[in-house]
Structures are given as structure tokens and as C-alpha cells.
Amino acid sequence: MNKNKVYIETYGCQMNLADTEIVLGILQNNGYCATKHSEEADIILVNTCSIRDNAEQRIYGRLGNFKTIKDRKPDLIVGVLGCMAERLRKDLVEKKRIVDVVVGPDEYRRLPELIDVAFNGDKGIGVKLSKTETYDNILPHREDGLQAWLSVMRGCDKFCTFCVVPFTRGRERSRSLDSITDEVKQLSERGFKEVTLLGQNVNSYKDNQNDFADLLAACAQVDRSMRIRFTTSHPQDLSDKLLYTIAEHPNICNYIHLPVQTGSNRILELMNRTYTIEHYLELVEKARKIIPNVSFSTDIISGFPTETFEDHIMTLDVMREVRYDGAYMFNYSPREGTKAFKMADDVSEEVKSKRLQEIINLQQQISFELNQELIGKEETVLIEGFSKKSDKFLSGRTDSNKVVIIPLDERIKTGVYVKAKIDRATSATLFGEFTGFANLLEEHLSLTG
Ligand code: SAH
Ligand code: SF4
Ligand code: F3S
Numbered sequence: 001m002n003k004n005k006v007y008i009e010t011y012g013c014q015m016n017l018a019d020t021e022i023v024l025g026i027l028q029n030n031g032y033c034a035t036k037h038s039e040e041a042d043i044i045l046v047n048t049c050s051i052r053d054n055a056e057q058r059i060y061g062r063l064g065n066f067k068t069i070k071d072r073k074p075d076l077i078v079g080v081l082g083c084m085a086e087r088l089r090k091d092l093v094e095k096k097r098i099v100d101v102v103v104g105p106d107e108y109r110r111l112p113e114l115i116d117v118a119f120n121g122d123k124g125i126g127v128k129l130s131k132t133e134t135y136d137n138i139l140p141h142r143e144d145g146l147q148a149w150l151s152v153m154r155g156c157d158k159f160c161t162f163c164v165v166p167f168t169r170g171r172e173r174s175r176s177l178d179s180i181t182d183e184v185k186q187l188s189e190r191g192f193k194e195v196t197l198l199g200q201n202v203n204s205y206k207d208n209q210n211d212f213a214d215l216l217a218a219c220a221q222v223d224r225s226m227r228i229r230f231t232t233s234h235p236q237d238l239s240d241k242l243l244y245t246i247a248e249h250p251n252i253c254n255y256i257h258l259p260v261q262t263g264s265n266r267i268l269e270l271m272n273r274t275y276t277i278e279h280y281l282e283l284v285e286k287a288r289k290i291i292p293n294v295s296f297s298t299d300i301i302s303g304f305p306t307e308t309f310e311d312h313i314m315t316l317d318v319m320r321e322v323r324y325d326g327a328y329m330f331n332y333s334p335r336e337g338t339k340a341f342k343m344a345d346d347v348s349e350e351v352k353s354k355r356l357q358e359i360i361n362l363q364q365q366i367s368f369e370l371n372q373e374l375i376g377k378e379e380t381v382l383i384e385g386f387s388k389k390s391d392k393f394l395s396g397r398t399d400s401n402k403v404v405i406i407p408l409d410e411r412i413k414t415g416v417y418v419k420a421k422i423d424r425a426t427s428a429t430l431f432g433e434f435t436g437f438a439n440l441l442e443e444h445l446s447l448t449g
Helices: 014-029 053-072 083-095 108-119 165-169 177-189 212-222 240-248 265-271 277-290 309-322 349-372 440-448
Strands: 005-010 043-048 077-082 101-103 124-126 147-151 194-198 227-231 255-257 295-302 326-331 378-386 393-397 403-407 417-425 429-437
Touching: 005 014, 014 043, 014 077, 014 108, 014 147, 014 194, 043 053, 043 083, 053 077, 053 083, 077 083, 077 108, 083 101, 083 165, 101 108, 108 124, 147 177, 177 194, 177 212, 194 212, 212 227, 212 240, 240 277, 265 277, 277 309, 295 309, 295 349, 309 349, 326 349, 349 417, 378 403, 378 429, 403 417
Parallel strands: 005 043, 043 077, 077 101, 101 124, 147 194, 194 227, 255 295, 295 326, 403 429
Antiparallel strands: 378 393, 378 417, 393 403, 417 429
16 A cells, blocks of 8 residues: 555543554554654544643644645645544534544544545545444554553443533443453553553443443453553442452552542532532542542532632632542633533633632642652652653652652663652652562562461
8 A cells, every 4th residue: 555654643531542542553454554753644633632622722723734734745634533523523524624534433443444535535524423332352553661541431421511522422331341351461461561441431331240340350350560540430430349449459559530520519510410529528538448548639620600709619628628639620611512501601711710720729739748748658669761851860650640750770670660768749749769679469469468
């Protein structure tokens, strides 16, 4: 095949990163090869995100750049994949005339065929959502490394009133447990040391009799020296069984990303989040009892319709109460087609941003304080390589996903677990000394006898 070089850029959440690997897997099976340079590509694909308006604007900007390349190289194919493809198919083909291929998240198997359509001068469009597609039998194209993403379920049935995901990703469906553990096994054999199980509501995973706790346990048993992470958990599906499973397996990270969105019960109801703050805080407390040392991160939206100053204060209160390790914090962005879009976006941009800044400042202070509390303690760190800033230092991460920097040491190879005594910390990074090697398996044996 002549024109077979594909360049792909990925925006949005980890699910999109995982999807890009699936797309490359499919294309490579059909004679295409990936390139890291957009100038030498025959096909440029952008895997897109619709979650907030600024995410889409950024991608429109990128498509403008690709138009300049296409002006010079008219037979270049430009394609849009992912959530924007699903949401804006007409707009992309009719208004942004540079787009030749538009393929939504459930039609990637048809990409080779749709690219052919485009090479023949037509538009290649596939935007049907599926009730069953999980790409179960597609081996994603992954570069060698330590950390891998693995989608275990797709779609979302929760319909939070602000969110486009149920519209861009369709209904919930899960992969089979066996195909997932097989893939974890392959990753272990290739030397991967960490797998993150992904889903918009990962804990509502279901395969016949198996729920998400069963899946986590099965993945953790594949290779005891491999860390298992997962994201995102919805408070509604955080069962006791799941908490006990996390506690039981030392290689399942004691870290839960549990988006709260707001501290106000009135706003939670308008958002259709299906829990109250009291229920949420009880969950956190229960998790802390069952899983010693568990840490939490969250997502927060500032300025949802009708949010008052009092509602905002309640959000700050819940942050102080839980003391999250980290948070993703956003201004509310109205999305056409969602329920909240029909509510007046009545908090001014200025007020939204002022509140958001207070939320960010508070989170930074809490992260700083939590990190200071780790000084003098020993952490188990998976070494990932040189630190970004200097090759005289190594960088790795703790169970709770905190970055730890230690001085370079000849004995320490990438991909091993070490013990590090923390001696200094900022709000984002811990600094420590190497005190010895760590072994997750031994820790497991010592815990279970
Ligand atoms: N499924 C995950 C979140 C997916 S989207 C969950 O339910 O937790 C990631 C985050 O983006 C959400 O948690 C929310 O905080 C934010 N988000 C989604 N839609 C948004 C919107 N319209 N405006 C601002 N933030 C939004
Ligand atoms: Fe969006 Fe809510 Fe589904 Fe998360 S649970 S993807 S916020 S609708
Ligand atoms: Fe964005 Fe779609 Fe993920 S909207 S956050 S890429 S599911």
C-alpha cells in the first residue's frame, strides 16, 4: 500500500488515549503504519473531546493548522474521531470543509473502509452508537513501557444533567472478564508494571455473574508485582465488596477517584448525581475504615446554573472535610442537548472563575499539607525513569499516584519498586532518599501469612 502513514493526535480523557491505541491496532491490521510526524503523514486523525466548550475550541484550532498542511498537500486525508465526531458530525463535514473522515467511538472497526471512501473522493462517515461494541478482540497497539490503559467498559447510563458523555459514548456495556485478564497477562509478560482499568463508570462493570470487585480481584491475581489502578468510580456504585477487595490485594492501589462535583445537595439534585453529600461523606468514612491509608481525588464543577455563594461555600467545606489528594476543577460549560442546557447559565463567567480560583487555591493548600505530613515516612515507589528536570534524579510514583524524586543510584533500574524516605515536599511532588528495594509480593505474603 502506498499511502499508509497515519498520524494521530489525542485529546480528552484516558478512554480516548486507550481508544487511540485500539484505532492504531485496527489500522495496523489493515496495512497502515503510525508516524509521529504530521508532515510525513498521508492520513491525519484527531481523536477529540466534547466535554467542555474550550476542549472543542482547541480542537477546531488544531484542525485549522491541518488545513494549512492540506492546502499544500491536497490528497492528505484529515479525519475527526471520538466524541466531537459523534456530537458535531454535520458541522464537521459541512462547515469545516477540510474534514474527510468522521468516525464516532463505536465505529472504529470501519475506519479502514471509511478511509478508502475518502481516498476515492467521498466523505467517510461512521457515527452510529452501538449497544454491544467493546473492541473485545482487538489488540491495542501499545508502545513498550511500564504503564498501560485498558478499557473494561464503555458508555454511560447515568445522565448527569451537565454531561455529554451519554450522548457521545452511548449506553454502558462491559468487556468479558476473561478477555481482560488475558490482556493483563500479556502486558505482564511484556514487562508492564501498572495497568489502569478504565470506564466512565468503571465500578458499574458487569459480566454475567462478575461485578467490578470480581474483575479487580482477577486482574490483581494475574501478576502480584503489577499495580492495578482504576478510574472513574461513581459514588452510587462504590460497594462494600469493592472496598474490601481493594483492601485485600496489596497490588490494587489504595486510591479512589471519586468525583463529588459540588458540596451542595440542592445542586447535586439538579445535576442528577443520585447521592447526597451526607451519603458521599459516609462512603468516604467507610472506605477509610476498610482501607487504611486510602486516598481520594475528585472532580469539581464551579458555577452550575443557580449556584449561590452558599452553595459554593458548601463545596469548599466538603473539600476541607475529605481532604482530597488532588482534584480536577472546571468552570461549568453548557453543552447543547443536555438537560442542564435548558437551565439558564446564570452564574456570570466572572463569578464562576472567581469561585474556581478559590477552589483551586484551597486544593493546592490541602495537597501541600497532605504532602508535608508524609515527611519522615517511607513510601513504596515504582521507578519510572529519570526525573523530567534532571538526569541526576529518578522519578516514580507511590500507590496514591504521587510523584517521588530520589537521587540517581546505579543499583536502581526502571520498573522496580523501591522504598523511599520522604524528606521534602511541595504541593505536587515528594522528594526522598532511597532506603531499599520493595517487593509487593513479599508484602502480600507478610500480610496474608
Ligand atoms: N464519568 C466521570 C466523569 C467524566 S467527565 C464521572 O462521572 O465522574 C470528567 C469531569 O468533567 C466530570 O466529572 C465533571 O466534573 C466534568 N464535566 C463534565 N461535563 C462538564 C461540563 N458541561 N462543564 C464543566 N465540567 C464538566
Ligand atoms: Fe458524565 Fe455523569 Fe456519566 Fe460521568 S457519570 S460520564 S459525569 S453522565
Ligand atoms: Fe471527552 Fe469524550 Fe472523554 S467528551 S472526556 S473524550 S468521553
